[in-house]
Amino acid sequence: MELYNSRPESGEGRLEKEMRCYDFLDSIGVKYTRVDHEEAMSMEACREIDEKLGTTICKNLFLCTRNKSEFYLLMMPGKKNFRTSSVSSQLGTSRLSFGDPEDMLAFLDLTPGSVSVLGLMNDKQGKVKLVIDRDVLAGEWVGCHPCINTTSLRIATSDLKDKIIPALNHEPTLVILE
Numbered sequence: 001m002e003l004y005n006s007r008p009e010s011g012e013g014r015l016e017k018e019m020r021c022y023d024f025l026d027s028i029g030v031k032y033t034r035v036d037h038e039e040a041m042s043m044e045a046c047r048e049i050d051e052k053l054g055t056t057i058c059k060n061l062f063l064c065t066r067n068k069s070e071f072y073l074l075m076m077p078g079k080k081n082f083r084t085s086s087v088s089s090q091l092g093t094s095r096l097s098f099g100d101p102e103d104m105l106a107f108l109d110l111t112p113g114s115v116s117v118l119g120l121m122n123d124k125q126g127k128v129k130l131v132i133d134r135d136v137l138a139g140e141w142v143g144c145h146p147c148i149n150t151t152s153l154r155i156a157t158s159d160l161k162d163k164i165i166p167a168l169n170h171e172p173t174l175v176i177l178e
Helices: 016-027 043-053 084-091 101-108 117-122 157-168
Strands: 032-036 059-065 071-076 096-098 128-133 141-144 151-156 173-175
Touching: 016 117, 016 151, 032 043, 043 141, 043 151, 059 101, 071 101, 071 117, 084 096, 084 173, 101 117, 117 128, 117 157, 141 157, 151 157
Parallel strands: 071 128, 128 173
Antiparallel strands: 032 151, 059 071, 059 096, 141 151
């Protein structure tokens, strides 16, 4: 795996939604380090990528209420366990469960394994609420996928807070997960 400090030289062989991520980041002046890799479908696979990038890739979960009236994208450290009761009570909502791949695709243009805060740039109607565990914001760097899980990015946490989230127009709700 090789590190790059820019977008791919060409869009050839890349998905349009991945290239839109680079366009978005470049347009708001966010610098990033990129690494291309095999499909990362587990947190174990992400650990090797984390080492290369020098950061921790967030665990990103697409969640919804039982009646599918509310949808959430939860960013949390990979080392923490997801406890639906804890998140649900902090959000003041009914018990959350994992959202359907069809809804994820419809709202965020994402597929399972590629969920990322950057997918919120595709949520023009504001259907998905951003929820962030406070520990994600405590480090210097945050790792995420550019809407595809064969590439990972390292982004300064300050850029996530000060540039990316405001540009996404999705005000985050902070939670504390154990």
